[in-house]
Amino acid sequence: MKKIITKFIANTITKDELNLLYKWLENVDNQSKFEKYILDYHDLNMATLKNDVYRAYENVKKVIDKEKNTVKVLPLYRRNFVKYAAAILVLTSFSFFYLTKNTFNKSNEVSISPGTDKATLTLADGSQIILDSVVNYQDIKISSTAKEIIYKAAETKAKIIEYNYLTIPSGGQYHVVLSDGTEVWLNSESQLKYPVNFLEDKPRVVELVYGEAYFEVSPSTNHQGTKFNVVNRSQTIEVLGTKFNIKAYKEEPNVSTTLVEGSVSVTTKFDRKLLTPNQKSIFSKEDNQLVIHQVEANSEIAWIHGAFVFKKKTLKEISKVLSRWYDVDFEFSNDDIASQKFNGDLSKDQNLESILLLIQNTNKIKSYEIKNKSVLLK
Numbered sequence: 001m002k003k004i005i006t007k008f009i010a011n012t013i014t015k016d017e018l019n020l021l022y023k024w025l026e027n028v029d030n031q032s033k034f035e036k037y038i039l040d041y042h043d044l045n046m047a048t049l050k051n052d053v054y055r056a057y058e059n060v061k062k063v064i065d066k067e068k069n070t071v072k073v074l075p076l077y078r079r080n081f082v083k084y085a086a087a088i089l090v091l092t093s094f095s096f097f098y099l100t101k102n103t104f105n106k107s108n109e110v111s112i113s114p115g116t117d118k119a120t121l122t123l124a125d126g127s128q129i130i131l132d133s134v135v136n137y138q139d140i141k142i143s144s145t146a147k148e149i150i151y152k153a154a155e156t157k158a159k160i161i162e163y164n165y166l167t168i169p170s171g172g173q174y175h176v177v178l179s180d181g182t183e184v185w186l187n188s189e190s191q192l193k194y195p196v197n198f199l200e201d202k203p204r205v206v207e208l209v210y211g212e213a214y215f216e217v218s219p220s221t222n223h224q225g226t227k228f229n230v231v232n233r234s235q236t237i238e239v240l241g242t243k244f245n246i247k248a249y250k251e252e253p254n255v256s257t258t259l260v261e262g263s264v265s266v267t268t269k270f271d272r273k274l275l276t277p278n279q280k281s282i283f284s285k286e287d288n289q290l291v292i293h294q295v296e297a298n299s300e301i302a303w304i305h306g307a308f309v310f311k312k313k314t315l316k317e318i319s320k321v322l323s324r325w326y327d328v329d330f331e332f333s334n335d336d337i338a339s340q341k342f343n344g345d346l347s348k349d350q351n352l353e354s355i356l357l358l359i360q361n362t363n364k365i366k367s368y369e370i371k372n373k374s375v376l377l378k
Helices: 002-010 015-024 028-042 046-066 315-326 352-361
Strands: 088-091 096-098 119-122 128-131 142-144 148-151 163-168 172-177 183-186 190-195 204-216 228-231 236-239 243-248 254-261 264-267 272-275 279-284 290-294 307-314 329-332 341-347 368-371 374-377
Touching: 002 015, 163 172, 183 190, 236 243, 254 264, 272 279, 272 290, 307 315, 315 329, 315 341, 315 352, 315 374, 341 352, 352 368, 352 374
Parallel strands: 148 172, 204 228, 329 374
Antiparallel strands: 088 096, 088 341, 119 128, 119 163, 142 148, 163 190, 172 183, 183 204, 190 204, 204 243, 228 236, 236 264, 243 254, 254 279, 264 272, 279 290, 307 341, 368 374
């Protein structure tokens, strides 16, 4: 049976062998043997394996029942992405492809590494400071580390607002704690404008100039009832204290706001809507329409926990996300490839070629080619 288990791991198992493995696993003692073998093979912790492995079995069994052709499966014992950000890519045709951290051998060393924590801080006087793992900036109002920048609350009332800008390049991300205690996570290719200190008795206002940001807002009750507003070119988000995500990239046709906790109002020049948790507003820049959708909010903010979650996204849409994080450009040999749809979770910590190999494994693309900072999918 070890031979079949090895083929299961190596993505070479046939439908008949998979059925045989499934029947063998109906025995509790065999399940323990299988778990031990997988744990030894992948050097995994049992806590990360226990629950999801059997869910994977059920998914595979459903595929077997529906399909007549040989099914290739690469197992992943999917970890909670909040803590572990494991990788899984699933075709919308419901053929399942699972990826473990040791799937690819060392001959497939990756040429493009994932992004890192980095940003450019622009101070009120126009001077710029590069923030990364090398540079830690300190002054009487600010302290920074490799991953975040923290603003201190003013000891006296601020009379004049001084603004800073935090700009995240392609292949970067960064965390900022504002002077009121509000936390903001900024994604790649994003820029936030904010006061060094907020004025008392006035609304707290920051501007997402462009890009994507997740906010955990310090409650108004801690700040004499002052509201917190996030503005950008298309809309204003008004909150009292809540958690939400805004995606407003310059080149994209829509601006989306996803509410995780609390309540917010989304106001445009043409409309105003209230959001409740697990709702997402989408504002179309083209026709100025503002619509609300029910979503799984945790999937929308997976990026701050080290994962990308895609649900029925085209390869073109996925490539935009990967392009920002890996600082590369994607091209497609034809429109059919770009329109292929996928569901799945991908770890932000893995190298790009691991993801490309996984996509190729689905047989939806024949090959890929990397040249410098350009990726061609064929």
